[in-house]
Amino acid sequence: MMSRSISSKKLIVLIMMIFTVPFTGFLLVYNFYTVNMLNNRIAETNQSRVEFNRFYLEENLHNVENFMANLVANxxxxxxxxxxxxxxxxxxxxxxxxxxxxxxxxxxxxxxxxxxxxxxxxxxxxxxxxxxxxxxxxxxxxxxxxxxxxxxxxxxxxxxxxxxxxxxxxxxxxxxxxxxxxxxxxxxxATTPGNSSKQDSSNDIFLYSTTQGEALTSKKVVGDAGIVLKGNSDAYYISGKAERYFIVQSYSENAGINLVYAMRYHNFLGAMNPLSLSLLIASIVFIILLFVCFRLLKRNFFTPLSELVSTIERIRNGNIEAKISPVGRIEEFEQVSEAFNAMMDQIKRLKIVAYEQKLEAHRAKLEYLQIQIRPHFFLNILKNLYGLAEAESYKRIQKMILVLSDYLRFMIQEHAVTIPLSVELRNVETYVLLQQMSLSVPINCTIDVDTALNELQIPPLTILTFVENAVKHATVPHTTLKIHIKVRLLQNEDGEYINITILDNGPGFSDEALSWLNGGSDIQTAAQHVGIANVRRRFALIYENKKMFYFDRSNGSCVEIFIPYRNDIVGTEQLR
Structure with missing residues (x-):
């Protein structure tokens, strides 16, 4: 069963919450408890003052009633x-x-x-x-x-x-x-004992109110401060708009009114002991730092990570031009951004190269098919067959048709990327035999190959192309064309290489052709040497830069091919 995935943002926040929530909760509870205890202490002090005022008022009222009662009675x-x-x-x-x-x-x-x-x-x-x-x-x-x-x-x-x-x-x-x-x-x-006014030096308010919460004194002050009085309340409460007031009150049963004391609620920190004040400040600082920490994480981690995910999503939707913009100052994210952008540039280049290679493969296949067709060669064969028929050389016709069928079977059916060397050489022998049967001057073709290399995989028509080129360009009237094919395994410090050599005794390559061929100009050679250009292009697709062609003119044409000795190339893959 696969576990549910979670985003890194949620995971980091969850880890932070595991540590911060309990601690923050403790600080909040402690601060709430501290403030509540402080308020209770302030309430007790102020309540004592109000009770004293109530006692003083009721004592005065009692004295007045005694005076009035004595007057009425006596x-x-x-x-x-x-x-x-x-x-x-x-x-x-x-x-x-x-x-x-x-x-x-x-x-x-x-x-x-x-x-x-x-x-x-x-x-x-x-x-x-x-x-x-x-x-x-x-x-x-x-x-x-x-x-x-x-x-x-x-x-x-x-x-x-x-x-x-x-x-x-x-x-x-x-x-x-x-x-x-x-x-x-x-x-x-009405004043409190020892004071000359109803308000002390701190501008706190002492007033009277009805049991419905209506101020009987200091109405303007209460209205301006936005204080809402409670008619019946034994507990302290806080009220006020611009300034908050800590209010306690006491009901006088004798007078039928409330005595209210409203103290400005902004100096409660001064009443806290140093330890409580330090913990309160530490709590505030901790909460501020928590938000700062989250902001830093968001700017330097969450935002770059979201940018990375967003860029990958755009690339997945087909926008390969998308790049990661530098966000934050985290070195690792900068390295990831640079590496990712460089990787995307490399992917685009590789994609272009792959596309070009695909086009090259298609072009090579077309040229390969073009080589296979060679209408002039087959027309000449048909003319020779016609001539033999007129001469009633039926046995030669039969032999020539059998050889031609073997040759055509190979040319038409063979579409593998590579074939065994023995198959390629057998096809060369078939081609030479056809030419010997068609030409008035015979061809002498010798093959020197180590039998251990018979299963060596090479691209089809590799040797045949150069043999055909020799038959076409190296044949001299009244002179036997000699073609020599040699395949050897070479070893050096760079590894093992196969050397394929094709020699003929013809006039050799022209200076212009040698310049083209050794210069590697496929565009120019393709115009007159389609077969050679096709071979070189297919070798480039298969062996990349590990192959080498060398063309020379020494007592005829000389072609040398060097390729790595690779046993992992098989002949079942088709040109695509």
Missing amino acids: DRSYGRLRYELTPLDAHLNTFSILEKFKDFLPTQKTAAALFIYTPKNELYRKVFQGDISSDEREEVDHYLRKLVITETDLGQRGWFTQQVGAKNYLFRILGGNGVFTIFMLDLSQ
Whole structure:
């Protein structure tokens, strides 16, 4: 069963993840735990501060309630106001109460006003403290007069908030039977013990809110910061837009409002101990380095590898001109790119060479077929047969036809790349016999071959071509044409070579022909020596640059062929 393959990119990422994911997970969990512990510590500190403020506020409210309750229960002037009095008596009693108000108000920094209302005697007296405008005073007075007239059981209502003008105030009403004492607390002036303002030097925010999450103080600051308050929340939370705020709050059951402390959430690193801070920085650096490492891998490994695969894919689709562009700075990829591009150039050159060799093989085969046909030779044979028939030399005709049939059988049927030397020489003998039977002057052909070389593989028509050339060009009237064929095995330091020599006693090659033949000009020799050009071309295809032809003129023509002694060449392969 074959295993599934995986890309190198996925494998490298997988290996990186095996090491980095657990470590990154540990760092993230540890940092989350550290930040959570830090937040809890900050929350505990701030919550303690809020609880202290709540205790301080409720203590003040309790003192106010005690003062008001003592006034309602024990003050004689307050008791008389429950009845209808003369205007003078009513005025004197309310004046006495106002004096007590004036003595009590300075002891309460958050107190804004005290009211004594007796609708029965039509007296509405009040004492204000702090920076309250006349319009706000009139609006408060109007609101409270309407409230004591229209509402019932005001004493059971407890502390409640009411917006008057642009501010929210905390009210407490005690009394009944037509007499009410009212305390008004300015929430915007409510301070924490030891501070002169509701915000410390770091611009953190201390404010009050309703149980529906509506800010009662510092509305503009809360709105500008984009802080969303929660009505009921015992846990800390973080809110804000441009700047984040760490928020804790505590609900005052006595006042019915939330005390909220919002601290700017940007200095939490300063509260971390050195070890936690070092690990947090190390975690951030590690994650950054992880991304940097992946970027480097992508630029210097994944991208060149993808380029290599893409180039191979384009080549597979037929675009052999595709090249790998230099990408990255990895030395091995540069070497692969150079080697691959050089290999493709070599493949293109080899492809061109192979194509040219294929054309050469086709041309050699055509010329080979052309040699096999040789119409003039066969016409001469037919004329000789006709002459013998006229002379009624029937036995010579029969013998000549048998020899001709053997020759034609070899020429027509033999298409192998190579044939045994013995077969080639037998065909030469058949050809010479035909010529002896056709020509008036006989041919003397001698063959000197080592019998151990009879099975030597050579291209067909190798020797026959040069013998035919000798018969055609070396025959001199009234002179016997002598042809000598010699085949020898030579040995030297370069290896074993076969030497094939064909000699004749004719006039020899002309100077121009020798220049062409020894110069290797196939184009020029092909015009007059088709057979020789074909032999040389087929030898070049088979033996490449390991063959050699030498042409000479010494008492006739001399042709010497040198080829390597190769036992691996067999004669079954066809010319393609």
